[in-house]
Amino acid sequence: MASRGTASSGRGRGRGRGRGRRGARLGAAGLLTLAALAGTGATHSAAAAPRALPAGCSGTSSITCHYAVAPGNYDVTVSIGGASAGQTEMWAEARRLMLPATRTAAGAVATYSFTLNVRQPEGQPTGQGGNGNSGLDLRFTGAGPQVSAVSVKPAAQPLVAYLAGDSTVCDQPAAPYTGWGQMITTAVRPGAAIANYGDSGESSGSFLSNSALLPALLAKVRANDPVFIQFGHNDKQTSASAYRNNLTTMISRIRAKGGVPVLVTPPVRRLFDGNRLTNTALHVNGVGANLPAEMRAVGAAQRVPVIDLTARSKALVESLGPSASAQLFLRSSVDGVTDNTHFSQYGATRVGGLLLQSIREQSLPLAAHLR
Numbered sequence: 001m002a003s004r005g006t007a008s009s010g011r012g013r014g015r016g017r018g019r020g021r022r023g024a025r026l027g028a029a030g031l032l033t034l035a036a037l038a039g040t041g042a043t044h045s046a047a048a049a050p051r052a053l054p055a056g057c058s059g060t061s062s063i064t065c066h067y068a069v070a071p072g073n074y075d076v077t078v079s080i081g082g083a084s085a086g087q088t089e090m091w092a093e094a095r096r097l098m099l100p101a102t103r104t105a106a107g108a109v110a111t112y113s114f115t116l117n118v119r120q121p122e123g124q125p126t127g128q129g130g131n132g133n134s135g136l137d138l139r140f141t142g143a144g145p146q147v148s149a150v151s152v153k154p155a156a157q158p159l160v161a162y163l164a165g166d167s168t169v170c171d172q173p174a175a176p177y178t179g180w181g182q183m184i185t186t187a188v189r190p191g192a193a194i195a196n197y198g199d200s201g202e203s204s205g206s207f208l209s210n211s212a213l214l215p216a217l218l219a220k221v222r223a224n225d226p227v228f229i230q231f232g233h234n235d236k237q238t239s240a241s242a243y244r245n246n247l248t249t250m251i252s253r254i255r256a257k258g259g260v261p262v263l264v265t266p267p268v269r270r271l272f273d274g275n276r277l278t279n280t281a282l283h284v285n286g287v288g289a290n291l292p293a294e295m296r297a298v299g300a301a302q303r304v305p306v307i308d309l310t311a312r313s314k315a316l317v318e319s320l321g322p323s324a325s326a327q328l329f330l331r332s333s334v335d336g337v338t339d340n341t342h343f344s345q346y347g348a349t350r351v352g353g354l355l356l357q358s359i360r361e362q363s364l365p366l367a368a369h370l371r
Contacts, residue, residue, distance in 0.1 A: 054147065054148070057147060062141050063140040063147055064137070064139050064140075065140075065150055066133065067135055067152050071118050072118055072154060073118070073158050073193050074116050074118060075152075075158075075190060076113065076114050076115070077113040077151040078111070078149065079147070079150075080099075080102065080111075081146050082146045084146075085105055087145070088145040089142045089145070090112075090139070091139040092136070092138055092139075093116070094129075094132055094173055095172060095173065095175070096171060097182060097183055098112075098116070098185055099112055100186055113190040114185075115190045118136050119195070120132075124198070124199045124200060125199050126199050126210065129174060129200075130173055138150070158193050159369055160192070160194075160195050160222070160225045161193070161194050161226045162197060162220070162221060162226070162228070162259070164207060164213070164217060164227060164228065164230070164250070165181070166199065166200065167179065167200035168233060168341070169181045169196065169198030172200075172342075176330055176336075177330070178343050178345045180351045182196070184355065186371075187356050187370050187371050188371070192366060195217075197216070199212075199213055201234055204235055204238065204242075204243055204247060205242065207231065208249060214253070218259075223257075223259075224258065225365075229250055229251075229263050230266055231246075231266065233269075233283070233341065235289075236286050237286050238285065239287055240290075244294055247294075248298060248302060251304055260364075261302075261304050262307060262364055263295050263307070264307045264309050265295050267313035268313045269340050270325055270329050275322065292310040305364055309355060309358075312354040329347055330344055356370060
């Protein structure tokens with residue numbers, strides 16, 4: 001599993017966010033512009049007087065912005081900073097990190113751009129943890145978050161990278177549980193978006209058959225969109241032949257839509273025997289199927305790229321050892337729960353980094369759109 005809902009996040013909850021203002025709506029021209037914005041990462045001086053929050057935004061220690069847009073992909077540009085020094089990080093929708101904690105000096109404003117996928121439910125496709133809010137939600141946090149301008153407009157045919165997976169991938173609705181799909185978003189340039197269809201508790205078979213999952217994903221896929229496929233945690237009793245057939249079926253259906261399938265072997269669990277991970281940690285399942293090996297074989301037979309996240313995460317976890325590797329997962333002393341399958345935010349960031357490294361090394365379709 002990824003057993004928190006078999007991996008799930010049974011502890012997920014819907015995010016009914018309080019709003020001090022009504023959400024802003026896109027105008028007739030399809031553009032919501034609240035200030036003149038420069039290119040990504042541009043820094044410029046701010047006016048000496050404190051600025052009011054942009055329309056649609058409210059709050060102080062945490063600033064929440066809501067925009068009443070339809071499902072789709074949107075180019076979003078934000079300016080952070082102001083008259084006083086600040087530190088701001090930006091989250092979108094169901095806890096997708098877009099901008100890590102970023103410092104701005106007093107009187108300086110920095111501008112950043114992203115392309116965001118908006119859907120409903122905004123988190124897990126089956127609604128686990130709640131459906132969230134319709135429209136686009138942004139949240140600015142940090143030690144003194146500041147946002148002075150926001151621009152939202154429909155994106156013109158961006159590359160969309162789709163994620164098909166379980167709770168180790170998905171947009172987890174509530175901390176401390178974090179999927180790696182929520183953390184790789186910081187690395188993606190404007191012009192490309194991540195559409196995370198990961199869902200807690202899903203196996204390779206259940207993802208195929210649930211209309212909210214693979215069928216819904218396929219309805220959106222366009223030519224050359226990559227689809228990253230990671231299953232194994234919840235295939236604990238799946239035979240080797242059934243696992244291969246499920247993966248092959250996904251590959252065929254994605255290719256029929258013009259998409260580019262990419263197989264991702266499942267990241268390891270933190271289960272040690274001495275200083276080495278056990279076979280269970282490495283996804284040799286209850287009926288003896290070595291799932292990563294089966295996935296690699298399917299990749300070779302179907303000529304599909306394979307990101308060996310099992311091998312990469314094994315090297316990371318074993319290099320840290322039984323004690324230090326705990327920080328990648330959930331610890332009762334820090335998180336209030338011990339879980340050796342699901343990632344902390346730090347762990348999801350590290351594992352997502354391994355995936356991004358392989359995307360770059362293999363020059364996969366998303367590589368040209370990474371920062």
